[in-house]
Amino acid sequence: MEKIRVMIVGYGNVGRGVFAALGNNPDMELTGIVSRSVERVKKELPGTPVLPVEDAAAWKAAFRPDVAILCGGSKDDLPKQGPQLIREVNTVDSFDNHSRIPEYWASMEAAAKAAGHVSVISTGWDPGIFSLERVLAGAFIPGARPYGFYGLGPKGGLSMGHSDALRTIPGVRDARQFTHAIPEAVDRVRRGENPEFQPGDMHTRECFVVLEEGADKEAVTRTILEMPGYFAPYKTTVNFVSQQELDEKYKGFPHDGLVVAAGVTGKGHSAVAEYRCQWESNPEATANVLVAHARAAARLAREGRSGAFTILDIPATYFTTLSREELLKHWM
Amino acid sequence: MEKIRVMIVGYGNVGRGVFAALGNNPDMELTGIVSRSVERVKKELPGTPVLPVEDAAAWKAAFRPDVAILCGGSKDDLPKQGPQLIREVNTVDSFDNHSRIPEYWASMEAAAKAAGHVSVISTGWDPGIFSLERVLAGAFIPGARPYGFYGLGPKGGLSMGHSDALRTIPGVRDARQFTHAIPEAVDRVRRGENPEFQPGDMHTRECFVVLEEGADKEAVTRTILEMPGYFAPYKTTVNFVSQQELDEKYKGFPHDGLVVAAGVTGKGHSAVAEYRCQWESNPEATANVLVAHARAAARLAREGRSGAFTILDIPATYFTTLSREELLKHWM
Numbered sequence: 001m002e003k004i005r006v007m008i009v010g011y012g013n014v015g016r017g018v019f020a021a022l023g024n025n026p027d028m029e030l031t032g033i034v035s036r037s038v039e040r041v042k043k044e045l046p047g048t049p050v051l052p053v054e055d056a057a058a059w060k061a062a063f064r065p066d067v068a069i070l071c072g073g074s075k076d077d078l079p080k081q082g083p084q085l086i087r088e089v090n091t092v093d094s095f096d097n098h099s100r101i102p103e104y105w106a107s108m109e110a111a112a113k114a115a116g117h118v119s120v121i122s123t124g125w126d127p128g129i130f131s132l133e134r135v136l137a138g139a140f141i142p143g144a145r146p147y148g149f150y151g152l153g154p155k156g157g158l159s160m161g162h163s164d165a166l167r168t169i170p171g172v173r174d175a176r177q178f179t180h181a182i183p184e185a186v187d188r189v190r191r192g193e194n195p196e197f198q199p200g201d202m203h204t205r206e207c208f209v210v211l212e213e214g215a216d217k218e219a220v221t222r223t224i225l226e227m228p229g230y231f232a233p234y235k236t237t238v239n240f241v242s243q244q245e246l247d248e249k250y251k252g253f254p255h256d257g258l259v260v261a262a263g264v265t266g267k268g269h270s271a272v273a274e275y276r277c278q279w280e281s282n283p284e285a286t287a288n289v290l291v292a293h294a295r296a297a298a299r300l301a302r303e304g305r306s307g308a309f310t311i312l313d314i315p316a317t318y319f320t321t322l323s324r325e326e327l328l329k330h331w332m
Numbered sequence: 333m334e335k336i337r338v339m340i341v342g343y344g345n346v347g348r349g350v351f352a353a354l355g356n357n358p359d360m361e362l363t364g365i366v367s368r369s370v371e372r373v374k375k376e377l378p379g380t381p382v383l384p385v386e387d388a389a390a391w392k393a394a395f396r397p398d399v400a401i402l403c404g405g406s407k408d409d410l411p412k413q414g415p416q417l418i419r420e421v422n423t424v425d426s427f428d429n430h431s432r433i434p435e436y437w438a439s440m441e442a443a444a445k446a447a448g449h450v451s452v453i454s455t456g457w458d459p460g461i462f463s464l465e466r467v468l469a470g471a472f473i474p475g476a477r478p479y480g481f482y483g484l485g486p487k488g489g490l491s492m493g494h495s496d497a498l499r500t501i502p503g504v505r506d507a508r509q510f511t512h513a514i515p516e517a518v519d520r521v522r523r524g525e526n527p528e529f530q531p532g533d534m535h536t537r538e539c540f541v542v543l544e545e546g547a548d549k550e551a552v553t554r555t556i557l558e559m560p561g562y563f564a565p566y567k568t569t570v571n572f573v574s575q576q577e578l579d580e581k582y583k584g585f586p587h588d589g590l591v592v593a594a595g596v597t598g599k600g601h602s603a604v605a606e607y608r609c610q611w612e613s614n615p616e617a618t619a620n621v622l623v624a625h626a627r628a629a630a631r632l633a634r635e636g637r638s639g640a641f642t643i644l645d646i647p648a649t650y651f652t653t654l655s656r657e658e659l660l661k662h663w664m
Contacts, residue, residue, distance in 0.1 A: 020598040024474035102660040127664045129472065132648055133607075134663050139624045139651035140461065142356035252601075265616035266352040269584075274608045275465075284597035292471045312659055316464055316644040319471035327644055328434040331466050332459045 003029040004298040006291075007065035009053060009085065010034075011041045013253065014094065015071035017287025019045070025291055027321050032063035053081070056088045065089050066301070067294040071287075079104065083111045086119045090301045092293045094124040094286050101127065109308035118301045119308045120293045124286035125277055130259050132311045133275040137261035141271045144263035147189045149181035149202060150255065153278060156180040156206060157255035160282070165230045166207055169223050171215030174243060176250045178206045181258070192262035192270055204235040208250050210243045255282035292319040335361040336630040338623075339397035341385060341417065342366075343373045345585065346426065347403035349619025351377070357623055359653050364395035385413070388420045397421050398633065399626040403619075411436065415443045418451045422633045424625045426456040426618050433459065441640035450633045451640045452625045456618035457609060462591050464643045465607040469593035473603045476595035479521045481513035481534060482587070485610060488512040488538060489587035492614075497562045498539055501555050503547030506575060508582045510538045513590070522604055524594035536567040540582050542575045587614035624651040 006028050008015050015033070022030045034053040035041045041050045051059045059065075068085055070093035072078050078095045085091055086108060095104050101122050112119040122128065126148065134146035151157035156178035166175035185202045188195050195201075207224060211217065221238045224231050241249075256278035265271050279285035293311070296318035300309065317324070322331065338360050340347050347365070354362045366385040367373045373382045383391045391397075400417055402425035404410050410427045417423055418440060427436050433454050444451040454460065458480065466478035483489035488510035498507035517534045520527050527533075539556060543549065553570045556563050573581075588610035597603050611617035625643070628650035632641065649656070654663065 017598060021474065098664060101664045102657065105660050122664055129468070129605075131664045132468075135648045135652050135654070135659065136461070136464075138654070138663070139648070140621050142353065142620060265611065265613055265620050266349060269612035269616055270610070271612065271617060271620075272608075272610045273461075274606075276604075276606045276608070278602070278604045279597065280601035280603065281597055284601055285603060288474060288597055288603075289472050310660075310664060312648040312664075315647050316467045316471070320467050322467070322470070325434065327467065328437050328642075331470070332430060332433045332454055332463045332642060332644075 001027070003027060004295060005029060005031045005064055005066045006294055007031060007059065007063045007068045007089070008033045008071060009068050009081065010071040010077065011037075011044070012071060013283035014286050014290070017281065017284035018069050018071060018290055020284065021288045021291040025295070025321075028291065028295065031065055032059060034059050034063075034068075060088060066298045067092060069093075069290050069294050071290075074100075079107075082119070082121070083107050086111045086117050087115045090118040090297045092120040092123065092290050092297050094128070094290060095122045096124065096127055098127065105308050105310070113307045116306045118297045118305055120297045120314070121308055121310060123293045123311050124289050125279070126257060128286075128289050128311055129275070129277065130257065133259040133273075134261070135312055137259065137273045141261060141263040141273060142265065143194075144261035144271070144273070145194045146259050146261040147197075147202070149186055149258040149260065151179040151203065152181045152186070152258055152276070153254075153256050155254060157257065158250075158253050158282065159205075159255075160253070162205065162230055165227065166209060166224065169220055171212050171220045172209055173212045174210040174246055176208050176246060178208070178250070180204045180206060186258065186260065189260050190262060190272055190274075192264070192272070194262070198233065200233045200235060204237070205231055207231075207236065207238045208241050208246055209238060210246050211240060252280065253282040253284075255279055255285070295319060295321070333359070335359060336627060337361060337363045337396055337398045338626055339363060339391065339395045339400045339421070340365045340403060341400050341413065342403040342409065343369075343376070344403060344405075345615035346618050346622070349613065349616035350401050350403060350622055352616065353620045353623040357627075357653075360623065360627065363397060364391060366391050366395075366400075392420060398630045399424060401425075401622050401626050403622075406432075411439075414451070414453070415439050418443045418449050419447045422450040422629045424452040424455065424622050424629050426460070426622060427454045428456065428459055430459065437640050437642070445639045448638045450629045450637055452629045452646070453640055453642060455625045455643050456621050457611070458589060460618075460621050460643055461607070461609065462589065465591040465605075466593070467644055469591065469605045473593060473595040473605060474597065475526075476593035476603070476605070477526045478591050478593040479529075479534070481518055481590040481592065483511040483535065484513045484518070484590055484608070485586075485588050487586060489589065490582075490585050490614065491537075491587075492585070494537065494539075494562055497559065498541060498556065501552055503544050503552045504541055505544045506542040506578055508540050508578060510540070510582070512536045512538060518590065518592065521592050522594060522606075524596070524602055524604070526594070531565045532567060536569070537563055539563075539568065539570045540573050540578055541570060542578050543572060584612065585614040585616075587611050587617070627651060627653070
C-alpha cells in the first residue's frame with residue numbers, strides 16, 4: 001500500500017515531535033519540511049529536504065504532500081497560515097486558543113470547502129482527546145458535566161504559556177511554571193457535586209524563576225502575583241532558583257491531565273467517567289495525536305470529503321492502522 | 333424537530349435501564365416495547381404499549397420505530413433476534429460475547445445491507461466505550477498495548493456471568509460474585525512494562541454464596557474453585573452468607589473498570605492514557621450508552637447509510653444532541 005506523504009510546517013518543539021512520531025508510523029513518510037527558517041532546520045536535520053513555507057509551488061512539486069501537519073503557534077502562526085495553506089494541501093493543526101476555535105473553524109471550513117481540501121483543526125490532547133472525552137461523557141452519562149484538571153502528578157504539569165508570561169517580566173532571565181490540580185476540587189467533581197468553580201478553585205500555580213543580576217526579588221514577585229488572568233486568580237507560589245537548578249530539576253515538558261464527569265443513571269445511581277493522560281513530553285504527545293489525525297485527513301480526502309473537521313467528526317477507525325478484521329477480533 | 337421513535341426489545345435489567353434513560357433524552361420517545369412475555373411487561377408498565385416480538389407487522393404499524401434497542405442476552409437472544417429484526421428496523425444492541433463479535437458482525441452486516449437498515453452492534457461500556465478507548469490509546473500512543481481491569485473500587489464489580497455460574501452449582505440457592513482488580517498488575521501496566529498476563533494475574537474473584545438447606549459446604553467450595561474458565565484460573569475466595577445478608581450487603585449491580593495503556597513518545601518519553609468508569613448500576617450504564625447509539629443509528633439511517641456499525645465507526649457528533657456551534661464554543 002502506498003504510504004501517506006506528510007509534510008511538516010514549522011520546526012519547533014511540536015515539529016520535532018512530529019518528526020520523531022512519523023518514524024513510529026510505517027504507513028506514513030515524511031517527504032519534507034517547510035519553514036520560515038530554512039537554514040536553521042537544514043542545520044539541525046542535514047539529510048531532510050527543507051523549503052521556504054512561502055514557496056508553495058516549489059514544495060508542492062518537491063514534496064507532493066497528501067497532508068501538511070501545521071506545527072506553528074496558535075497566536076501568530078496558525079490564524080494566518082491555516083487559511084493560506086489549506087488552499088494548497090490537506091492540513092492538520094493543533095490550534096488551541098479555545099475561545100477562538102469557532103472563528104478559526106469557520107475560516108478553515110470556508111477555505112477548505114472552496115479548495116476541495118480536508119482541514120482537521122484543533123487536535124492534540126486538549127483541545128483534542130479531551131474534547132472528545134468531554135463530549136462522550138456528556139452523551140453517555142445523563143446530567144454529567146465534564147471538568148478538566150491539569151497537573152495531577154506530584155511535579156505538576158509545565159505550562160508553556162504561563163512560563164512565557166513569566167519570561168516577559170523585567171528582571172526575569174528564565175522561568176518555568178508548573179500547574180497543580182487541587183485534589184479536593186477533583187474529589188468534589190467525582191462525588192457528583194457538579195460544582196461552580198472559579199479558576200482559582202481548581203488549580204494552583206508554582207513558579208520557578210531565575211533572576212537577572214541585580215533584579216528586585218520583591219518587585220518581580222509582586223508583578224507575578226498581580227498578573228491578571230495568568231496568576232492573579234490563583235494561589236501562586238514563586239521560587240527563585242539558579243539557572244543550573246532550573247535546567248536540572250525542572251527541565252523537559254512534562255504535563256498531564258484529567259477529564260472527569262459525574263452524573264446519575266436511572267433513579268439516582270451514580271456514574272463517573274474519567275480520562276487521564278500523563279506525558280513526559282507534552283509537545284511529543286501533541287505530535288503523536290497530530291500524526292494519527294494526518295492519517296485520518298488523508299483517508300477523508302481519498303473519500304472525496306472536504307471542509308473543516310475536528311476530532312468529534314472522525315470515527316476511531318480513521319485513526320488506526322488496524323484492519324476491520326483485527327479490530328473486530330482483538331480490540332472490541 | 334421530530335423525536336426519534338424508539339422501541340425496546342426485551343424487558344429485563346437492561347430494558348428497564350433503557351426505559352429510564354429515554355426519560356432523560358428529550359430528543360427521543362419510547363413508542364412501545366416488544367417482548368416474549370407481553371403480560372409480565374404490561375403488568376410492570378401499565379401505561380406502556382407492549383406487543384409480542386414475533387408479530388413484526390403489528391409492532392411496525394403500531395410503534396413505527398426509527399430504531400429498536402435490543403436488550404436481550406448475547407448467548408441465546410441476540411444471535412437469533414438480531415439478524416431477524418434488522419430486516420424490519422434499524423437496531424442497536426450490546427452483544428458482548430467478545431470471541432464471537434466477528435461472526436455476529438458479519439451476519440448483521442449482510443442482513444442490514446440487504447434490508448437497507450443500520451445495525452449498531454456490541455455497544456455498552458465493554459464492548460463499547462472500552463473498545464473505543466483501546467483503539468484510541470493504540471492510535472495515539474506508539475507501542476501502547478491497552479489492558480482492561482475490572483472492579484478497582486473497594487467493593488469490586490459484580491459479575492453477572494460468574495454469579496449465574498455459581499447459581500448452577502447443586503446446593504447453591506443464591507450467589508453473587510465480585511471481581512477485584514489486582515493493584516500491582518495495574519501498576520505494572522502504568523509503568524509501561526506491557527506485561528504478559530495470565531487471567532489470574534489481573535483479577536481475583538470473591539464469591540458470596542447462600543446454601544440450600546443441608547448442602548455440603550466443602551463440596552460446593554471445591555466445585556467453585558475447580559470450575560474451569562470461571563474460577564479455576566483465579567485466586568478465588570468463597571464466603572457463605574445468609575440470604576438476608578446477600579440481599580442487604582451485596583445488592584444492586586455495581587461495576588467499574590479501567591482501560592490503561594502505556595508507551596513512549598519520541599526517544600523514550602513515557603506516555604500513559606487511562607479511561608476509568610464507575611457505575612452504581614451496570615445495566616443502566618449499558619442502557620445509557622445504547623440510547624446514545626440509538627440516536628447515532630437514527631442519524632446514520634437518515635443519511636441513507638446501511639450495514640453493521642460499531643462504536644469505532646461512529647463520530648462523537650452522532651452521539652450528542654449538542655449543535656456544532658455549541659460543540660465548537662464550549663466543548664472543544
